[in-house]
Amino acid sequence: MKHRLQCIGCSRIFNPAQIPIYACPACGDLLHVIYDYDSLGKKFRESVRSPGPLSVWRYHRLLPISLANVVSIAEGGTGLSRSGRLARSLRMSEVYFKNDGQNPTGSFKDRGMTVAISRAVEIEANTVLCASTGNTSASMAAYAAKAGLRAIVLIPKGKIAMGKLLQAMVHGSKISQIDGNFDAALERARKMASGRSGLYLVNSINPYRLEGQKTLAFEVWEQLGRRVPDVVIVPVGNAGNISAIWKGFQELRHVKLTARVPRMIGVQASGAAPLADAYAKNRQEVIPWPNPETIASAIRIGAPASWKKALRAVRESRGAIIRASDEEITAAQRLLASQEGIFAEPASAASVAGLVKAKKARLLAPRETVVCVITGHGLKDQKAAAAFAGL
Ligand code: F0G
DSSP: OOOEEETTOOEEEGGGGOOOOOOOOTOOOOEEEEEEEHHHHHHHHHHEEEEOOOOOOGGGSSSEEEEEEOOOSSOOOOOEESSSSHHHHHOOSSEEEEEGGGGSSSSTTHHHHHHHHHHHHHOOOEEEEEEEEEEHHHHHHHHHHTOOEEEEEETTTTOOOOOHHHHHHTTTTTEEEEEOOOHHHHHHHHHHHHOTTEEEOOTTSSSSHHHHHHHHHHHHHHTTTTTOOOOEEEEEESSHHHHHHHHHHHHHHHHHHOOOOEEEEEEEGGGGGGHHHHTTTTTTSSOOOOOOOOGGGGGOOOSSSTHHHHHHHHHHTTTTTEEEOOOHHHHHHHHHHHHHHOOOOOOHHHHHHHHHHHHTTTTTTTTTTEEEEOOGGGOOOOHHEEEEEEO
């Protein structure tokens, strides 16, 4: 086995075969996957020199799954498009959109889900489970269908976009709508999964999922001609994705493919911004918000599970976590659609709202290379789109 799990709190290292994966048995903190980078580095460097299309599994040398167990629907390999008009209007010379809405189920979750579901197959789970604001459930449902696993979805009643609910339904998940918000749903899912080996929880507290999501960093590095950007801007909800992308860039450094790493800028919706709050007040801990509210339903989250990983990512990288109002998010969604040809759901457009704000706040210099992560396709949330289209 080439990987180990390490606690992000007490740093103890565990053999993955021996412990449940959602929390450190010693101190309860989250875990992350670690490798022996010195021994794997050479093979990884060779694999990224080989020609061939970009994809999550191109990077299997730094993924914790044996290839025999892989469940894939051709995820990753998403476009990096260079901004024209929007960048010019902001007086920025090099802005890119990494369009993860191009994944099989229309969001970045597929990068993580291919790894999490492969791991479920590897450990012979029979059922997978998640709490979701929509995209995780759509993705899990598709990969569970492909793998022939049962799938259970917990969603906050009336709070997720119809497109995403339909995806989970057509792929055959069992859907349980709960009273309460996403945070309550995740709490319930954690309890359901605890101590039950056949039932595998694939939320982003599952460290295997984040391994898949880190591959966005590898792809961006390749797409920019083996160069890391100066800044990466990411929408933040449960805070798994920004943590995963940061891990990817750090690993590029561990295997000596880059000496530099980017600044990570997270963007939360103003109505659901506990991390931005902790960052602004320079607190060491995040205080959950009981009633998060925003039009960007995918990131309507008051108690981000990966808060500690995310705060570390922005502090270590000398980035920031900022907030954008619903008006700013909707304006960014419109700009992306009308000037760049990219239709993003509101939560995705938060990264572009963040770009505009970060430039105004002088967090970005005009000549810096900036990548905004577009996390999910606009067709998923037709209600939000209809509102901005004036229907
Ligand atoms: N953008 C979109 C489109 C999302 O669906 C999510 C999260 C995020 C950004 C934020 O990513 O949680 O890793 O910080 N959606 C989750 C879900 C919570 O259940 O689909 P994060």
